[in-house]
Amino acid sequence: GESVGLHLPTLSVQEGDNSIINCAYSNSASDYFIWYKQESGKGPQFIIDIRSNMDKRQGQRVTVLLNKTVKHLSLQIAATQPGDSAVYFCASYEGHSGTYKYIFGTGTRLKVLA
Amino acid sequence: SAVISQKPSRDICQRGTSLTIQCQVDSQVTMMFWYRQQPGQSLTLIATANQGSEATYESGFVIDKFPISRPNLTFSTLTVSNMSPEDSSIYLCSVRAANEQFFGPGTRLTVL
Numbered sequence: 001g002e003s004v005g006l007h008l009p010t011l012s013v014q015e016g017d018n019s020i021i022n023c024a025y026s027n028s029a030s031d032y033f034i035w036y037k038q039e040s041g042k043g044p045q046f047i048i049d050i051r052s053n054m055d056k057r058q059g060q061r062v063t064v065l066l067n068k069t070v071k072h073l074s075l076q077i078a079a080t081q082p083g084d085s086a087v088y089f090c091a092s093y094e095g096h097s098g099t100y101k102y103i104f105g106t107g108t109r110l111k112v113l114a
Numbered sequence: 115s116a117v118i119s120q121k122p123s124r125d126i127c128q129r130g131t132s133l134t135i136q137c138q139v140d141s142q143v144t145m146m147f148w149y150r151q152q153p154g155q156s157l158t159l160i161a162t163a164n165q166g167s168e169a170t171y172e173s174g175f176v177i178d179k180f181p182i183s184r185p186n187l188t189f190s191t192l193t194v195s196n197m198s199p200e201d202s203s204i205y206l207c208s209v210r211a212a213n214e215q216f217f218g219p220g221t222r223l224t225v226l
Contacts (some may be wrong), residue, residue, distance in 0.1 A: 043208075101147075
């Protein structure tokens, strides 16, 4: 079956440094990817997305890179802040015949060290 | 955007009982989704609920265990039936609106 997985379960980063969170997906038919941030006790919140016809997309302090050749995407957070501490999930969107669903990766916990 | 609320926010239940979780959205949406997030793990889709039709369940989830109602375009319920400790998890309601997926705050369920 399809899977979306993350390489590192926990990432500790010094405040002010850049963070890079990686994700691999298995379904080459996936055409849309999303990164979510989940803080303790809350549901996931959208951070940034990217379509398969792009290899890079930038937001405010965040950049998502997509490498379709090796089915890998990453989330880069610039100048990491304490408020960035959370669990980050990648998800792939698969839609066909009028139905769709999101498949989530296992998650990476980002810890920002003061 | 869509604002989603869930009730209850948490509950502790006895083995063998059932719990119904409510999900309310502040706008009309066609599709609502129910996810499970077990402790320290990612989100797993349980089922997709369309208004006026039977829910579509993912592999490993069945209607007898997780019956879903979708009476209108802003509301849905998920029942966790005949609970066991393995059902202890966070249950999340989700909708898609304005080309974005939104999630509720989740219901934290503990089964003793």
